[in-house]
Amino acid sequence: MAMLRKINRVLSMLLILMALALLYSKMFKAHQPEKHSEFRDNKAPNQTVDDESELETDIPVVICAAEERLGAAMATINSVYSNTQASVFFYIVTLRDAIKLTRQYIKKTKLKEIKYKILEFKPMTLKGKVKPDSSRPDLLHPLNFVRFYLPLLSISNHKKIVYLDDDIIVQGDIQELYSIKLQSGHAAAFASDCDLPATHEMVRSVGMQTSYMGFLDYRKQAIRELGINPNDCSFNPGVFVADIDEWKKQKITVQLEKWMSENVKENLYSSAMAGGVATPPMLIVFHNKYTTIDPKWHVRHLARTIIRATEI
Numbered sequence: 001m002a003m004l005r006k007i008n009r010v011l012s013m014l015l016i017l018m019a020l021a022l023l024y025s026k027m028f029k030a031h032q033p034e035k036h037s038e039f040r041d042n043k044a045p046n047q048t049v050d051d052e053s054e055l056e057t058d059i060p061v062v063i064c065a066a067e068e069r070l071g072a073a074m075a076t077i078n079s080v081y082s083n084t085q086a087s088v089f090f091y092i093v094t095l096r097d098a099i100k101l102t103r104q105y106i107k108k109t110k111l112k113e114i115k116y117k118i119l120e121f122k123p124m125t126l127k128g129k130v131k132p133d134s135s136r137p138d139l140l141h142p143l144n145f146v147r148f149y150l151p152l153l154s155i156s157n158h159k160k161i162v163y164l165d166d167d168i169i170v171q172g173d174i175q176e177l178y179s180i181k182l183q184s185g186h187a188a189a190f191a192s193d194c195d196l197p198a199t200h201e202m203v204r205s206v207g208m209q210t211s212y213m214g215f216l217d218y219r220k221q222a223i224r225e226l227g228i229n230p231n232d233c234s235f236n237p238g239v240f241v242a243d244i245d246e247w248k249k250q251k252i253t254v255q256l257e258k259w260m261s262e263n264v265k266e267n268l269y270s271s272a273m274a275g276g277v278a279t280p281p282m283l284i285v286f287h288n289k290y291t292t293i294d295p296k297w298h299v300r301h302l303a304r305t306i307i308r309a310t311e312i
Contacts, residue, residue, distance in 0.1 A: 054156040058089035058115065059178045061162045062150065064143035067098035073166040074105055080164070081114055086175040090116040091155055093146045095123065119153055121146055129260040130277060139276025147237060148256045148281070151248050159245055165238035172297070180241055182291045187246040189291035191298035194233035210234060212287075215280045220268050228287055235290065237282045239298040256281045 054060070061080060065073035077090055094102050102118055105111075123142040130140060146153075147163050155161060162178050164170070182189050193210040213230035216223045247253070259281040263269060269280040 054089050054115070054117070054158070055087065056157065058087045058158075059084075059162065059174060060089050060091060060155055060158040060160075061164060061174065062091045062093065062146070062153065062155070063164045064121075064146050064166055065092050065094045065098065065102050066141055066143050066166070067095070067101060069166050070098065070101060070105055074109070074111060076164055076166055076168050076170070077111060077114065079168075079170040080174050081111065083170055084173045084175055086173070086178075088115065088174060090114055091119055091153060091161075092116055093119045093121050093143060093153070095142065096120050117154070121149075125149065126260075129257060129264065131264050139278065144276070144278040145260075147240075147278075148253055148260075150242055151244050151253060155244075159243065161242050161244060163237075163240050163242060168239060168298075177239075177241060177293070177297055180291070180293055182241065182243050182246070185246070186289060186291045187243050187250055187252050188286060189241040189293045190235035190237060190286070191239065191293050191295045192233045192235050212283060215283055216269050217267070220266060222262060222266055223268055226284060226287075228284070232287070234279075234283055235286070236298060237279060239293075241291075241293065252285060255285045259284050 061077075063073055063076055073092070077092075080088060080090075092102060099118055099120060106114065106116065121142060126142055126145055130145070132140065150161065150163065160178070160182075162174060180189055210233060211230060212228050212232050212234055215234060216228070216230070218224060218230050259268070260277075263277060263280070269277060
């Protein structure tokens, strides 16, 4: 009888443990966060927060919205939305802390009518690729590097997209910019800095912000070995059109990350120079490998000419 009672106690304990295990399993599943990301790779730099339906006929526009510059980003979005009859889909990239505010900002203004998706960018994507620099900390913001990772964004099946910085005011029809045909073998189209108005911006003791000399440190061997003439015209990646398929084919993101890592090791450029640390990698990777767009699509410093897009 004593043995039977021991067996019954053991069985009872097993039943209790099984019941607890089942209960824990149900509770754990119930509290799992919903996964919005379209990526299976855990290293993907972003995840989808809002999920409105995109159409192939939509013009995809990517813009970043930092919490401290949210008003600027919304002004850019409004300028695009107000100057076109085309169907535009905005991919608004931000950090986790600004997601709620970004959504509220849209829903409480006339921008509630726009078609959009909020994407969360993960700063850990940049680990080991960007080092602190006290001279221009604003240029080290994680969202400054979103343009490097365009093919990894959850942007549906769009083969071509428009990227805009948050200090841009668009005064023309974005459809005209989107309709630009990129040359064969080119992954992006930019406006050349040599086409800027006469009021060029001077870079501290470096030279004009229109050539590679103003962005790269030609004292470094790695830069000289590129064979890029320091007087070659630079371009500004604040407004550009990207061919996503070609970008993937040429592994542009990998190339950009390579130069980010090289800069961490050798300080090939710094945020004290023009464009900080986000522009130089693009200048290197796209040197003589980009389609030029009408300079009126990217006029800097509030030019007095008739313009389509102005950089504030």
